[in-house]
Amino acid sequence: MHILENGKFRDDNWHFSAQGDNFQDGNICYSAQEIDRAIGRNSKGKIGILIKPDESVDKIRPYLSKLHMVCLEFHSFSDGRAFSQARYLREICGYKGIIRVRGNCLPDQYGFLLRCGVNQIAMSSSKMEKEWQEHPQFFSVAYQPSTLNEKPNGPLFRRSLNNDEK
C-alpha cells in the first residue's frame, strides 16, 4: 500500500486479510470479526484490525494494547464516521498505536483526520498526492480541543496548529 505519513509518502507491507487466505507471516490487518484469530496468532508479524464505518470500536477495545494498527474506512468522503472512531480510539480508549485510514477521502479532510488522531492515509489513487501533502497548511489555528492537545492560543479553546507535525 502507498501511504502518507508525517508529510511523506512511502510503500508499506501490510497485508489485509481476506476470508480463506492463510497468510501466516508479515504484518496482517484482520477484520474485526477475526479478532480472536488475530490475537491468537503465533508470528513475529504485527497485528492490525480493520473497523468498518458501521462497526463499533468497543468490539476490539479489550485488545487494543495488542494491536499495532487500527485501520478505518471511508466508503464515501461524506460519511464521516471514521472521524468519530479515531477520536474515540484516542480520547476514550487511550489507544496509542497507529490509526490508518483508507478509502474515499479528500485531501480537504486531512487536517480533520490528523486532529482526530489519524497517523496514516492509504492513497487510493496517485491523482491527488500533491494535494494531500499541501492541504493542511491553510490554517494556523483551530477553535476547539482535539486529540493532538495543541497549545492554547487565545481565548476559549483556540489552539495553534503546528503544521510541521504531520
Added chain:
Amino acid sequence: MPSSPASNTIGNYQYDSIDHDFLRDRITQFRHQINRRLSGELTEDEFKPLRLMNGLYLQIHAYMLRVAIPYGILNSRQMRILAKVAHDYDKGYGHLSTRQNIQFNWIKLENVADILELLAQENLHAIQTSGNCIRNVTSDHFAGAASDEIVDPRIHAEIIRQWSTLHPEFTFLPRKFKISITGSSQDRVCAHFHDIGIMMRLNENNEPVFKIYVGGGLGRTPIVGKLIRDNLPQSELIAYLEAILHVYNVYGRRDNKFKARIKILVQHLGIEKFRQKVETFYNQMDHEKYRLTNDMVQEIQNHFNKPTLTSSKDAEQILERDIQKDEDFSRWVQHNVTSHFHEGYACMTISCKSKKQAPGDLTSHQMNGIAELSERFSFGEIRISHRQNIVFGHVRKDDLYSLFKELHQYDLHTANISMITDMITCPGLDYCSLANARSLPIAKELTDYFQDNNLEDKIGPLQLNISGCINACGHHHTSAIGVLGVDKHGHEAYQITLGGQEGEKSQIGKIIGPALSREELLSSLKKIVNYYLLHRNEKENFSQNLQRIGLDKFKEIAYAHS
C-alpha cells in the same frame, strides 16, 4: 497587522487579528478549491460538500450565497458591506433567512472568492451556513434588550459558534445540524424545533445553567424536541454538546438522506436510550479538557461591547404625546415596538413584509438606510429575526417617532409585526428546484387582501407561514395557519394546516384536508379567518378559538362550497 475594524461597535463579538487571519485562510482555501473544480481535478460531487461548507448553493437560476450572521447580530458597517454585495454582485437585493442569515440569490461562481474577500473586510463570512455540519447558532432577536430576559445568550452563542467552527470530528455529519439558544423566559428561538435547543437561566447561586432539548425539527417529519438534560452547569456545556454530536455522528443514518437528521435517531432509539448513549460517552470524557470556566466566559464577554443607555426622564411622556398626535405612528408602536429592560428604551422591529416586495427581501438601498438609521437610533447595532424582519434592540422611546418618520423614505414603516401579513414564506417554485408550488404569489395575494380590506387589526396577532414543499423552509408547521405546497397530478396545489405553535407550547399544525388549487386555497383561507372573526369570544386569539371550536369545524368551513 491591524485587528478588526470598528472596535467600538456593540452587540457582536470583536475579532482579534488571529480571528481575522483565520477568515483570510478560509478564503484562500476556498479559492484553491474553486480552482481545482474549474480545472476538473475535483468532480462536482466532490466539490459540492466543500462549496456547501462555504455557504454556496446551486439553485434554479444561479448560485445562492448564504452569509452567516452569527446569532443574528450585525453592525452598521457590516450591513453596508452586505448592501454593496447586493448591489455589485446580485440584482440589488438580499434575503433574510429563517436562521438569521442573509442570502444572495444571483451569484456567479467566478465572483465568489472576491465576494468573500469583501465580506471578510468586516468579519463576515459564509462558513458552515450549509452542508452536513453545525450551522449558524441562532438566538433571540431581542437578546441583551428584552425585558423578559434572564441572561444574555449571545456570549454562549458565540462560544458554541467558535467551538463548532471547522470541528474536526463534526464536519461530515449524516446531515445538517442546527442549534439555537435563548436566555429568556419566553422562547423566541424555536428551541423545541432545533436539533439542539438550549434554554439558559440562572440557578440559586446566580450561575448559568442549561436545559438541553434534542431532536426537534420541521421539514418532512416535524417533531417537537425532547428534554435530554436539565440543570447542566456552564462548565459542562461544551463537553455535553460534544457527546451529543459524537453519538449522532456515529449512529445517525447514512443510507437515506431523508432519515438522517438527529430527530430520526432520537425517535428511533427513544430519548432514554439516546440519553444513555450520550451519557456513556460523556462520562468517559476528560472533562478538564472541555471545561468552560467562568474566566473563559468572561474573556469572551470582554469581546462584546454594551451600549451606554441614557434616557431623559420625559421619554415616556414624549412617546405618549407622539402616539396621541399621529394615528399611523400609534398603530406602528402597537404592533412593532416591544418592551426593553430599561424604562427609557424600547425594542423595535422593522417589518420586511410590505406589499411592495417579496417577504424578507431587502434592497441594497434599504440595507444602507437601515445601516444609517441604526447608527442614529440604535448604537449601530442591527438584528435579524428568524421571522425575516430587522430589529433595533435599543431605541430611546423619545426617538421612536423620528425613527418612524425616517423609515418611510425606505418603505420600511409597515406596521404589521406578528399580524397575519407578517408571514414567513419560502422562495418557492419561482426560485427553488425542490418546490412543488409557488409561495410568493400566495403571500402577495393574501397580504393585499388582508390589508386592502383593513382586516389585520381586526384579526389581531396571527401567524400564517407558507412553504412551497414538504421541506418546510417556510415553517408552516409552527404557525397557527400554515400553507404547504404540494404536487397534485403534476399541478401546483396546496394544503392547509391549522394549530401550529412556536415557543413553550410548541405544537405542530395539522393538515385539515385534501389539496386545493390556488383559487380554492385563497378562498378557504378567507373563509377560515372570517369564521374566526364571527365566532370568537372577546380577546380570544385564533389558536384559542381553534382549540375551543375544534379543527373539524374549521375543516368543514374551509371545504364548504360557496
